[in-house]
Amino acid sequence: MKQGKNPNRxxxxxxxxxxxxxxxxxxxxxxxxxxxxxxRETGRTRVVYS
Structure with a gap:
């Protein structure tokens, strides 16, 4: 799995x-x-629609 990055504003x-x-x-x-x-802690994934 890809490493995550910090979200922008x-x-x-x-x-x-x-x-x-x-x-x-x-x-x-x-x-x-x-x-x-x-x-960050559990590794659980979630999809958010904007």
């Missing part, structure tokens, strides 16, 4: 809107309409 806003804490998530893949997130 726009991505953090999308993560907050979905009810998640952006400090706990890394961005693995970013498209125009979705973000693939990886949890």
């Amino acid at each position: 726009r991505q953090k806003e999308s993560i907050k809107q979905s009810g998640l804490n952006p400090d706990n998530w890394l961005v693995s893949k970013a498209n125009d309409d979705q973000l693939l997130l990886i949890h």
